Amino acid sequence: MTSPLRLLSRRTLALAAGLALAGVAFAQTKPAPKPAAKPLNGQVVKIAWIDPLSGLMAPVGTNQLRSFQFFAEKFSASNPAGVKFEVIGLDNKLSPTESLNALKAAMDQGVRYITQGNGSSVALALVDAVNKHNERNPGNEVLYLNHSAVDPDLTNSKCSYWHFRYDADTSMKMEALSSFMQDQKDVQKIYLLNQNYSHGMQVAAYAKETLKRKRPDIQIVGEDLHPLAQVRDFAPYIAKIKASGADAVITGNWGSDLALLVKAANEGGYNGKFFTYYTGVTGTPTALGTGPAGRVFQVAYSHYNVGGPMTAWMKEYNDKFGDDFYTASVIRIFESLGQAMANAKSTDPVKVAAALEGLKFQSFNGELEMRKADHQLQQPLYVTVWQKADAKHPYSPEKTGMTLVPVKEFPPYVSSTPTSCQMKRPGA
Incomplete structure (x- = not known):
């Protein structure tokens, strides 16, 4: 006759064996762990x-x-x-x-x-x-x-x-530039000359809107849009600017379109001010030379002497x-x-x-x-003026002996403009 103690031991062993077999089966069906994420270092x-x-x-x-x-x-x-x-x-x-x-x-x-x-x-x-x-x-x-x-x-x-x-963006830069122009009381008549595509059109539109708010006494005496990167001689435009009586030009031109414009202004004897976005870009410093010192301004998020x-x-x-x-x-x-x-x-x-x-x-x-x-x-945005390089502002682009000297800094909140963006995000 089997003793109760021996019977209990057999049952315990059988239960343990069953659990062990179940564990093996579970281990065989458990999904493999996901590979570790690839480290960024060196990607x-x-x-x-x-x-x-x-x-x-x-x-x-x-x-x-x-x-x-x-x-x-x-x-x-x-x-x-x-x-x-x-x-x-x-x-x-x-x-x-x-x-x-x-x-x-x-x-x-x-x-x-x-x-x-x-x-x-x-x-x-x-x-x-x-x-x-x-x-x-x-x-x-x-x-x-x-x-x-x-x-x-x-x-x-x-x-x-x-x-x-x-x-x-264009509106931010014009917000800063027009704020600077509030104190330029010698500027009374403006000519708008820009490239004929979205950016140039926006420069003209925001110039008119911001000046109306901040300098309603300024007259817009002329406006032109010209083909992008196609004009090789801006002399006819300079003649129109001079004939209008404008004492300043606002332009968003860049690259060859600005370099050739200021070259034509120098050769045509136009002595008004230029308010620009891209004076520091390739070719423009050389085209400016020393003639328009104190008369060419740039609004930008940096400049040559930012330090x-x-x-x-x-x-x-x-x-x-x-x-x-x-x-x-x-x-x-x-x-x-x-x-x-x-x-x-x-x-x-x-x-x-x-x-x-x-x-x-x-x-x-x-x-x-x-x-x-x-x-x-x-x-932040900076307004700078084209003038002779000196010990405080030594960097001279294109070896002209000239540079862009900061005359006004605007913290981000001044030039920041509201947005109408309705952002569509993934999964939204």
Whole structure:
């Protein structure tokens, strides 16, 4: 007869064996653990640069591509995410159609970050194309980093989750410039001369609107829009400006369109003031020369003599390329990308975009913020004047002996303008 104790032991062993077998079966059916996330350290982030390398604006494009590649190397060596940046240059010939071809070529190479800035007409085409691509290709999104295209529509009616602007838009710059002009009592008659595309039209429109608020005594005595990057002789325009009696010109022209305009003004004997957005861009310093000292003003988010780490960077860039660095938004792009990728612990554009929204980061001239509502960088603006370089303001572009000297700084809240953006975010 089996004892109760022995019977209990057998049952216990059987139960243990059953549990062990069940554990084996459970272990066999349990899903394999997900692989650990790939560390960011050393990941290569490719950025396609899409801007002109041919035509009249090629000198500007060449300078900016060098700028991106120069700072890609610098920030690859030191950024909080530990990533490596690589910039691929694609010539868009300043054409929206060519830009879309370049975008496709970049995406075919697996590039998920693009940058562009020369021409708001191009920018608007790229925003539309990126929006459509991202909607149709979830998991393979592309992020557009705008370094210089300043049409306000890009962060208002045409705003996009996939677009971030690092320059100050046309309305922000005109807000600062018109505030400065409130104290320019010798300016009584203005001529508006701008390029015939979205940016130029916006400059003219915001000039009229802000001056009406701040200097209603100023007369607009003439207005012209001319073809973008096609005019080689601005003498007829200078003749019209002189005939109008204008004592100042407001222009958003850039590149050859500004260089050739001021060259024609010098040759035509026009002695009025110029209020500009892009005096520091390739070719314009040489065209200005020494003649218009004290009469040419620029509104921008940086300038040649801003100081800080920029002083050493500009010298190094000039020593390396024999050219001047002036597109400071390049630095902000790498600063914010590195920080956003570190915060997101990812290089995925969807996660990086979320980390960029509302991001506050330190730049060469203080803390900046990427406004979440419309992806417009909030930053100080400077009004500078063209005059002889001196010990306090020593940097001389294009070896002219001249420079841009700051005469007024506007903190971000002064030049910040409201937005009508209705942002559509993924998953909303």
